[in-house]
Amino acid sequence: MANCIFELDKKLQTADGSPATKRILDKMKNILEENGLQVLNPIGEPFSETRTDVEATITGHSSNKLSITDVLKPVIYASTDGRKLLVQKAVVLVA
Numbered sequence: 370m371a372n373c374i375f376e377l378d379k380k381l382q383t384a385d386g387s388p389a390t391k392r393i394l395d396k397m398k399n400i401l402e403e404n405g406l407q408v409l410n411p412i413g414e415p416f417s418e419t420r421t422d423v424e425a426t427i428t429g430h431s432s433n434k435l436s437i438t439d440v441l442k443p444v445i446y447a448s449t450d451g452r453k454l455l456v457q458k459a460v461v462l463v464a
Contacts, residue, residue: 370393370397370401371401371406371408371425371443371445371457372442372443372457373419373421374397374398374401374408375408375410375426375440375442375443377388377394377420378398379459381394388447393442402414404440404444405447405448405449406445406447406448406456407446407448407453408443408444408445409443409444409445409446409459410440410443410444411423411437411440411443411444411445411459411461412438412439412440412461413436413437413438414436414437415434415435415437416435416436416437416461416463417435421455422444422455422458423437423444423458423459423460424459424461425437425461425462425463426461426462426463427463427464428462428463428464429464435463435464436463436464437455437459437461437462437463438461438462438463438464439461439462440459440460440461440462441459441461441462442458442460443457443459444457444458444459445457453458
């Protein structure tokens with residue numbers, strides 16, 4: 370469900386979605402958060418080979434300063450008993 374919400378949010382950011390659709394999506398995000406799930410979009414963040422929360426495909430030429438250019442699946446963490454556990458690594462494109 371978290372991946373579907375992420376995809377909808379991504380599509381709404383690139384298209385003119387109705388305010389009602391945006392409100393429904395925000396409610397769905399809040400429900401996930403209330404149930405201890407944190408969905409993170411790492412787009413634009415720096416990438417290094419030591420990063421453990423993403424699985425990356427490098428596009429173009431490799432260089433020293435890589436950054437995340439597209440996110441296919443978000444990073445998902447679960448919070449339980451004050452601890453943050455990685456549930457899903459992000460699947461990203463890096464350039």
